[in-house]
Each structure stands twice: as structure tokens, then as C-alpha cells.
Amino acid sequence: xxxxxxxxxxxxxxxxxxxxxxxxxxxxxxxxxxxxxxxxxxxxxxxxxxxxxxxxxxxxxxxxxxxxxxxxxxxxxxxxxxxxxxxxxxxxxxxxxxxxxxxxxxxxxxxxxxxx
Amino acid sequence: xxxxxxxxxxxxxxxxxxxxxxxxxxxxxxxxxxxxxxxxxxxxxxxxxxxxxxxxxxxxxxxxxxxxxxxxxxxxxxxxxxxxxxxxxxxxxxxxxxxxxxxxxxxxx
Numbered sequence: 001x002x003x004x005x006x007x008x009x010x011x012x013x014x015x016x017x018x019x020x021x022x023x024x025x026x027x028x029x030x031x032x033x034x035x036x037x038x039x040x041x042x043x044x045x046x047x048x049x050x051x052x053x054x055x056x057x058x059x060x061x062x063x064x065x066x067x068x069x070x071x072x073x074x075x076x077x078x079x080x081x082x083x084x085x086x087x088x089x090x091x092x093x094x095x096x097x098x099x100x101x102x103x104x105x106x107x108x109x110x111x112x113x114x115x116x
Numbered sequence: 117x118x119x120x121x122x123x124x125x126x127x128x129x130x131x132x133x134x135x136x137x138x139x140x141x142x143x144x145x146x147x148x149x150x151x152x153x154x155x156x157x158x159x160x161x162x163x164x165x166x167x168x169x170x171x172x173x174x175x176x177x178x179x180x181x182x183x184x185x186x187x188x189x190x191x192x193x194x195x196x197x198x199x200x201x202x203x204x205x206x207x208x209x210x211x212x213x214x215x216x217x218x219x220x221x222x223x224x225x
Contacts, residue, residue: 005214009217028216090214094210096203106197
């Protein structure tokens with residue numbers, strides 16, 4: 001299972017790209033504290049105000065187009081930019097192999113619980 | 117917004133192992149099961165099964181009941197519901213982040 005979101009922003013892809021890859025820009029929208037080495041194989045550390053911390057590695061990076069991070073705890077997030085008529089289409093896909101697993105097992109578990 | 121992952125992480129970690137996953141499925145299929153019953157069906161030792169069952173119970177996925185000298189397990193779906201709730205909250209977190217991205221971009225231009 002994947003979580004997908006799309007928005008269109010009025011800015012051009014290169015401006016949006018900066019907000020995706022520069023740590024101080026990421027701190028304005030993604031996490032409270034960001035370290036990111038924005039190149040393939042580069043590492044990232046994201047911290048949130050509630051004490052949560054996630055680490056990631058840049059799996060793919062195509063400037064102004066596509067950024068894919070693999071989370072250390074499993075799963076990944078892909079952010080794609082496409083020029084749109086009125087700016088840029090930003091598409092986010094967060095996927096986790098465990099998402100679909102939990103859904104599947106939940107169906108099995110509830111079936112078992114109902115039968116018991 | 118990414119808070120409250122502790123229990124869910126435990127569930128996901130417990131399910132990350134294919135052997136444990138098939139045990140949950142085997143227990144679910146039977147309704148309730150003991151390590152001995154499951155070991156008779158699976159190509160693993162009773163000890164290995166007992167260890168995995170206990171890990172699954174620690175993650176909250178199975179409920180353990182003592183039955184004489186054995187422990188009987190059944191599936192408890194609630195933690196899986198938590199996992200699903202967490203997925204929904206991941207989606208909500210992205211809604212918030214993208215709204216913040218839009219504001220951040222607007223501020224620059």
C-alpha cells in the first residue's frame with residue numbers, strides 16, 4: 001500500500017526543488033531539524049519537535065524532477081516534480097512494505113476473530 | 117505529527133520477519149494454537165515456534181493464555197488497527213507538510 005498526495009504550487013520546478021533539497025528550506029515545512037546531503041547515496045537526518053527522529057539515504061536524485069529517500073526503518077518516500085500549466089505539480093508517494101502486510105493480516109485476524 | 121509510532125514500530129518489526137508473519141497467519145487460521153500444534157504443521161522446531169510466538173505476544177499481536185503446561189495463543193487484531201490508523205496519520209502528516217511547503221514557497225516569492 002502506498003500513500004499518495006499531489007498538489008500544484010505556482011512556483012517553477014527549480015524553486016520547488018530548493019525547498020526539497022536544502023536543509024534550511026526543508027526545516028520550513030518537512031521537519032523541525034534537517035540534515036541532508038542531497039546527492040545519491042547521501043544521508044539525511046530529520047527530527048521533529050515531538051522527539052521523533054528518522055534517518056534516510058538518498059536512493060535517487062534527478063535534479064528538479066525526482067527525489068527518493070529510503071528510510072532506515074524501512075519504506076521510502078518519493079517526491080516528483082512536473083511542470084504544470086500554472087506552476088509545478090508536486091507528487092508524494094510514501095510506501096512501506098509493512099503497510100500492505102498490516103492490512104492483509106488485519107483482514108485475516110478479523111476474520112479469525114469473527115469466527116471464534 | 118510523526119509521534120506515537122512506538123507501538124506501531126513494534127508491530128511492524130514483529131511482522132517484518134516472514135516466519136513470524138506465517139505464524140500469525142497459522143494462528144489466525146486455527147483460531148487458537150499452541151507451539152506444539154504449530155510445530156507439527158511447520159518445518160521448524162517447537163522451541164523456535166515458542167520463541168517467535170512469545171515475540172509476537174510481546175508486540176501485542178497475539179494474546180497468550182496458559183493452558184496447563186502449554187501456552188495457547190490467539191490473534192488480537194487491535195494492534196493491526198493501530199497500524200492502519202498510523203497509515204492514515206501518515207497521510208494526514210503529508211497534507212500538513214504540503215500545506216506548509218506551499219506557504220514556505222509563497223514566502224520566498
